[in-house]
Amino acid sequence: MARSIYIAENGAGAGKSAVALGIAELLSRRVPELGVFRPLVVDADRDDTIDLIRARYGVDIPRAELYGVTYAEAAAMVADGRREDLLAHIVDRYRAVDRRCGAVVVVGSDFDDGHHKAAGGLSRELAFNARLATEFGSVVVAVVNGAASEAAALPDQARSAYHSLTDLDATVAAVVINRAPPSPPSATNQLLSALRPPDLPVPSFVIPAVATLGAPTVAEVAAALGAEVVTGDSAALGRDVLGYVVGAAQVPQVLAHLTPGALIITPGDRNDLLVATAAAQVAGVTSAAGIVLTLGIEPDPVALKVFEGLGSGLAVLRVETGSFGTIAASTRIEHRLSAAYPRKVEAALGVFESYVDGGELSRVLDVSRSTRVTPMMFEYELLDRARADRRRVVLPEGTEERILRAADTLLRRGAADLTLLGDPDTVRRKARDLGLDLEAADVVDPVTSDLRDGFAEQYVELRRHKGMTSDLAHDVMRDVNYFGTMMVHNGHADGMVSGSVHTTAATIRPAFEIVKTRPGVSVASSVFLMLLPDRVLVYGDCAVNPDPDATQLADIALSSAETAAAFGIEPRVAMLSYSTGASGAGADVTKVAEATERVRKLRPDLPVDGPIQYDAAIDPAVASTKMPDSTVAGRATVFVFPDLNTGNNTYKAVQRSAGAVAVGPVLQGLRRPVNDLSRGATVKDIVNTVAITAVQAALSQ
Known part of the structure; x- marks a missing residue:
């Protein structure tokens, strides 16, 4: 049976929808099929919370099936003396959702919105929610309105909510005081200390009020x-x-x-x-x-x-x-979270993740992690890892709208510290015109920066053998990609992401000249992380090296395996060719065979096979015929293409025909992370690439 978490609000206006969203985000990283359910809704055709969670987390259930009844229907059934029929009907509707999902977030009913008078006996809100939670087999997260009381009274409010629910036989997993008065960390810690066992035997969390969320x-x-x-x-x-x-x-x-x-x-x-x-x-x-x-x-x-x-x-x-x-x-208007305002959604999630210990909450909710890895789960894991070891990433294209929107999201989610390159007045004005909050970002103008002269001198030393002069180097440092790369080289930033309006060459050439490859790596290369519906694969090299020789191909395979492992993908490397095993011959097959043997010698612990065709690498049925004794065939996770022509066309074919999300190209083999964007990159693509860069930076330290 699905694990069910019931969000019960203790007093109107506690912000249970924001807490439900935060818990849905947490669960979406652990289960591939997330559900949402509301016992009662005002409007059968619209509910902002259902619509938001359904859209954001890909809930593949018609919205008409994600609620019990409307308030009007509930009122009519209670008026007819059919209270138990009402409860049975809601439970039946819930069970239909429960059977189809790995976990269900239930957003409890709220009778303090004018509908409780019509619903008669249903005005006993807490008892009604406790009864439903028990019937659903849910654990309860109690949400207390921190804005309704003085800070000193909040511990009593939290304990009251806990005991009121447990006295009604509900199983309470955690208590969240939401919209608490903003206070210094010392005051928050003092409040939390008053909520520890034995006063409150379950984890408790305090989330402060944020003006923009309610606005x-x-x-x-x-x-x-x-x-x-x-x-x-x-x-x-x-x-x-x-x-x-x-x-x-x-x-x-x-x-x-x-x-x-x-x-x-x-x-x-x-x-x-x-x-x-x-x-x-x-x-x-x-x-x-x-x-x-x-x-x-x-x-x-x-x-x-x-x-x-x-x-x-x-x-x-x-x-x-x-x-x-x-x-x-x-002044009576209050914002409600909805899919129509993604910026508000990201802000709500950022606050939740900053003040709620996701690991502790996951433990008490007891939701086992699925063996499947969906694109959404992978993307949220990226943000979690970036947030856990926060790094600074420089974004040279600081005046581009998609970059600014991505920066807003990244800052709200706490995924990275950011430096934007460009004229500060222009950047700030564009951000203001777009309604974005980028105050936490640094903005540096390469043209006027105090760093420019020093960077130019360094660049002369790095490229003196190519005839570089001081005057020319000073001009080169006006280029945002060169300036950003030099920031990474000098430790002013941990990584760089560019390419939304620049070519791949313009983005990565400075990295090859300045950052250069790691010791022992003969060639820098790239991979795409291919997010398929049920797994994540690594494709390399699809963007940098046109025709690598056997030694370079082996290095690409080793780097790709390292990248896979760094992002939680168990590397099983397929060295691709038009031939499987000894079924074919030719210079191209020989190159792949030599590269495979080199990988085996350098990394005898790494599962690798080749030459192998794509179908034998990915399909167990084909593998059982072509390479029955292989530990890689049919189970490959890392696919190394023999040349750029094959790799680039294959990743695009899979992306378009299989509906895969292609994250990348992710550059590998460099001393410090510099990553390229497609010029058609969406805001989501940019967010993912910056998160990957931040994770790479943390791993390279």
Whole structure:
């Protein structure tokens, strides 16, 4: 039976959806088929929590099957005296999900949203959730609203939640105090010490409140107010609203009181404030969330044209209500996590992972790790490993939008420290326009950096034999890839990732010139980590060496095996050819055979076979016929191609035809990690590559 974790909220507004998301993230690394279930939903056609977990973790069950009943249906059944029928129906619906999943996250019911009055006896929320958790066979994670009490009272609240649930025969695995008042580590440790056995016999965690998580976006404010969007793209509408300022005073006074992230609410005829806010935003004087024009007044067309021409990145909304009514309605709006706002999701996960010990929580939840490795499990394992030994990665393409979005995600998840290269004003402005928080990143301009002269002198010494001069070297250090590589070479960064707008040659040439290969490695090479639906394979070399000789091919195999092992993949190396064993002959087959023998001599402990055809390497049925005594055939995890033509075409064919996720190319054999991106790389690809680079950096120390 699937392992089931029931998230029960002790008091409304505790943020159980964010905790459920964090637990789903944790479980997704251990089981390939994750499920989600809600006993009651408000709307049969939409539930933000179900939709988010279903979309993010690939839950392959129709959303209509992932809940018990609606509140209205529950109320009707209770009114008819059919309480037990209601419970039985919800349990039956849950069991259907349970049978199809390796683990299920159950997000408990919440009757404090106005529906409990209609549901009559169902208003006994805690008892209802405890009963369902018992019927489901779930362990419970109790979530306490840390914002509802003073910090000193939180231990009592946590103990009360635990005992209330256990008195109702629920099995409580952990208690999470969520949205606790932000406090220094010493205060948090003191709070946790008050929650240790025997006072509380289960693990407890304290997650502080983060303003941006509860803050609605401009789009959510617009929807709640029924506002017309006068101007503003998706990035402008995605800004967080951290406060409100009424634009009733003169321009200098309003701007002086404008706090970061505040939404300005002002009558529609304040064209002066409209233009001044845009100008102040562009100048970096303010950082507003947007503007709401009240009283149904259309802004002056000329003023609006000036506003748009300034390119402030702010949205303008228009409502029919007055300023007082608008701000009163706005302050009641709270953000709900949903798939529509991935930046919020990443922020919520970052906070959860920073304050909840995933290893301890996994232990008490007792979810065994699957032997299968799905792409999602592999990707999350990468982030975990990067976070565990955090390194600094330099991103030379610091003004590229995909890089900035990936940087935002990486910083929120705590996967790496980052240095972005580019003009600081340009980088910060672009980040602000995109609604991204990159304050934790360093921004360095190679053109004006104090490091440039020293890097140029070093480069002259490294390339003097090639005729390098001081003047030329000084010019070369304007190039972001050369500057970034020199940062890695000098220890200012642990690794580098580039290539989203640069060619592979432009990215890796500086690494070959400056970082160079490790001792004993004849050639730097690359692999792609091929994330198939049920496993991860390593393909090398698919990006660097056009036609390696036998010695180089052996080095590529050894480096690829090391890379596989570094990322938790047991290396079984297939040296690929158009011939299996002694079935064919020719120079290309001979090269592979010689490389195979060299690998065996250098690493007698490493399972390797070749020459071998791809089908015999991957398919057990074919292997049993062609190479029945091989320990690699049919079970290979590392595939070494004889040349770049074969490797590059094969990885792309598998990527497109099998729906595999290709992560890479990952460079190997260098003294320090430098990795290339495809120019078509997505934000997710960049996040994965930076995480891989951080892990490589930690391993190379």
